[in-house]
Amino acid sequence: MTFLTVGLLPPERGRVTYGTRMDFAPTPENEQIREAAYKFGQNEIVPGLRDRDREAKSDRTMLEQMGAAGFLGVSVPESYSGLGADYVSLGIVCEELERADTSARVALSVHNGLHSMTLMQWGTEEQKGRWLPDLATGKRIGAFGLTEPNAGSDAANLKTTAKKDGDSYVLNGQKAWISLSDYADQFLVITKLAEGDPAKPRFAAFIVDRTTPGFSSRPIHGKLGVRAGNTGEIFFDNMRVEADRMLGGEGDGFKVAMSALDHGRYTVAAGAVGIITACLDACTKYANERTVGGEPIGRKQLVQQMIASMVQGREIGRLLYYKVGWMKNTGQRHTRECSMAKWVNCAAAFDAANKAVEVHGAYGFCDEFPVERYFRNSRGAIIYEGTHEIHTVMQAEYEMGYRSDKPLKHTLPTWPFDA
Ligand SMILES: Cc1cc2nc3c(=O)[nH]c(=O)nc-3n(C[C@H](O)[C@H](O)[C@H](O)COP(=O)(O)OP(=O)(O)OC[C@H]3O[C@@H](n4cnc5c(N)ncnc54)[C@H](O)[C@@H]3O)c2cc1C
Incomplete structure (x- = not known):
């Protein structure tokens, strides 16, 4: 396992990570959940997606399937019928489901992030007992x-x-x-x-x-x-x-609403990494198959530059959301870091999708290939859960000392749960 000792570095204003350790190694449980979410996305969400997107068709079926698979209660304690997995696992599920389609990740963001986790943070024992088990198993859907x-x-x-x-x-x-x-x-x-x-x-x-x-x-x-x-x-x-x-x-x-955004933004930031991966999946395949001037376009340096930029976005994005997941696990206030992850990752996802359309040339301009959908879907995340401008202003205000995060009256349960 690799440890990065942040405690050796000078503290930065407003940061709470000073003196603590971050561990970026995914646990076996994280890997297992990634595999399960990837398979679910590719087997249950991708088939028929182009038609559903074209016809703007949605129903409760996907939500029920996600509930049955346990994804609607990933980071809900087992005592409330959830999977009891850590918060990084929730991010990983969002990443893999958005790799399949944004609509699935949006459902996780509102149901798990904005609704259930806010109930976990602010609810009384009676309220949690009343609603969480049905939410965690998908018997009831929250928004x-x-x-x-x-x-x-x-x-x-x-x-x-x-x-x-x-x-x-x-x-x-x-x-x-x-x-x-x-x-x-x-x-x-x-x-x-x-x-x-x-x-x-x-x-x-x-x-x-x-x-x-x-x-x-x-x-x-x-x-x-x-x-x-x-x-x-x-x-x-x-x-x-x-x-x-x-x-x-x-x-x-209002405090409840802002707590909800700390959870929703986390899921959006993680999902954005999934769109970048989907762009890479599509582009590496296409750039190997499409030939221009007798060689695959993947051999052209300017195409490689676009692929490299997507790889960069994926790597930075994953580190940013893993860090927020770790802060949630360890009970640290993370509004600043979460805003950063959402801001950076959503911009990177839209940039990757724009480049993915470019790599596909005219074929990227119609729905024969999925990249035009990634382009449209990634645009939305720059608006919801705080627009690009709002996060820009927030980051500047934190740095200038105009904004700071105070300890919260109600905190999310730390992980492991029920320990
Ligand atoms: C697909 C989708 C799903 C959504 N789901 C939900 C949901 O489930 N629940 C929910 O409550 N909301 C949801 N929203 C709403 C979303 O959170 C808002 O659209 C978002 O907060 C922006 O608000 P607005 O659309 O009113 O834009 P406005 O606030 O009117 O902003 C318009 C423009 O002005 C800029 N602007 C505004 N204020 C400032 C400022 N202070 N400084 C600089 N620029 C500024 C903005 O950045 C933007 O460019 C969803 C939106 C979309 C598109």
């Missing part, structure tokens, strides 16, 4: 509602309200661009509390059920990418939600 038609990057400007009424809250409002909007059984929804000073809004997070009266959803059509996945709007019309469905307390809603 996440933060964005609204007029509040994306500026999430604090959200307008959905929760008004206290006896032992419950009444929700009114609308969320937009919600992944799995039509299939999820329950949503982690961020609301603004109706009472209080409008100049100092307070937020609350609830786990709401789609069967509750007042809930409705509507799909969004005509998307550029993630066409084999479901995205839409959800609406709350005087929807009554019991107080015991609140995660954290009154006023904690």
Whole structure:
């Protein structure tokens, strides 16, 4: 095993890794999970994908298959019916499933990352016991509602309200661009509390059920990418939600949302590495077969430059997300590192997909080859879970000392679980 002793280096502002050790060697369990996720992706997701993407067709089947295979509870403790694998394993599953298709990884991001892990971090024992086992086994599907038609990057400007009424809250409002909007059984929804000073809004997070009266959803059509996945709007019309469905307390809603993004962004960063690998799979094959001037284009140095750049993105990307996985395992705050991994990896994936289209020439411009899909799908990840600009600003602010991460009141369970 290789150890890199970070403790010998001078500390950097805001970093919490000083004095600790990082181990980059994948465990046998990591390798086993990679193999299983790779096989699942290639055998269960890739067949028929071109047609599903063309026709923008999605249903719950893939989610149910992922649940049956254990992927919806990868890093959920066994005591809650999960696989109990470490957080690096979750990243590896995201990587291998996005190597097959982004829509599968998006499902993991919202169900495992944004929903279940946030419940693991913020839920009471009763709430975890009530929801986690069904989520971990895919009996129930979870999603996440933060964005609204007029509040994306500026999430604090959200307008959905929760008004206290006896032992419950009444929700009114609308969320937009919600992944799995039509299939999820329950949503982690961020609301603004109706009472209080409008100049100092307070937020609350609830786990709401789609069967509750007042809930409705509507799909969004005509998307550029993630066409084999479901995205839409959800609406709350005087929807009554019991107080015991609140995660954290009154006023904690925004912190809950930011914790969710620490988990969602991790899965997006890991998935981006999978797209780069898919680009490499397609390009190394094509560049060996396609000949120009009597030799395979893979022998042309400028084509090699594009392949080398993808290899570079994959290597850097994997190290960045492994590091965040390790920080999750060891219970360290990782908002800065997670933003870095998401920012760098999503840009690298889009760059790799753009180059993959180039390597394929005109054949990269139609769906006979998968690279045009990688190009469209990788574009989306530069927008969701914080746009490229938002992460750029975050990284500059950390470095300038304008932003810092304080210890959290509620932390994700460290790994190994139940130890
Ligand atoms: C496929 C897909 C799936 C999604 N799934 C979900 C989901 O499951 N749940 C959910 O809640 N949301 C989801 N989203 C929404 C997504 O998180 C938002 O679209 C994203 O946060 C950006 O918000 P916006 O679209 O309102 O863009 P805006 O915030 O309006 O940004 C528009 C432009 O302005 C720039 N900009 C904004 N603010 C700043 C700033 N301060 N400094 C510099 N530039 C800035 C942005 O970078 C961008 O270029 C999804 C989106 C997509 C595309």
